[in-house]
Amino acid sequence: MAELAGGGEPVRARGDVRPNGARRRGGPADLDQDVAAPSPDVLRVTDALSTRSPRSIDEIARRSGMSVREVMGVLGPLELHGVAMRRDDGWIRRSKG
Numbered sequence: 001m002a003e004l005a006g007g008g009e010p011v012r013a014r015g016d017v018r019p020n021g022a023r024r025r026g027g028p029a030d031l032d033q034d035v036a037a038p039s040p041d042v043l044r045v046t047d048a049l050s051t052r053s054p055r056s057i058d059e060i061a062r063r064s065g066m067s068v069r070e071v072m073g074v075l076g077p078l079e080l081h082g083v084a085m086r087r088d089d090g091w092i093r094r095s096k097g
Contacts, residue, residue, distance in 0.1 A: 041066065045074040046083065046093060054090030 038046070048063035048071075049055060055063070061071045075091060078084035085094050 041070060041074050042078070045071055045078065049084055049091060049093035051093050051095050054087050054092050056090050060091060 044064040044066060045060060048060045057068055057071055057075070060075070061068045064071060066074075075084055075086075079086060082094055085092050
């Protein structure tokens with residue numbers, strides 16, 4: 001959970017944000033399944049990022065069709081899992097490999 005500056009309401013990323021959506025589901029029937037698809041929001045933000053040209057949060061929001069607040073809630077976990085990287089001039093998607 002992340003909080004916006006100024007003491008606003010907490011922002012939570014929806015869905016799994018790990019690379020390739022890898023996770024353990026946790027239910028008895030799912031004990032042997034380790035991979036799940038990422039959430040639609042994660043896919044939208046990831047698709048809006050470039051591997052070469054840094055993009056501002058406003059640009060990512062415009063390209064993804066999401067609000068700035070929703071994008072911020074997804075970018076943090078994507079950065080933690082090595083999918084996105086924040087630079088001085090914006091955000092990029094990290095290359096695979």
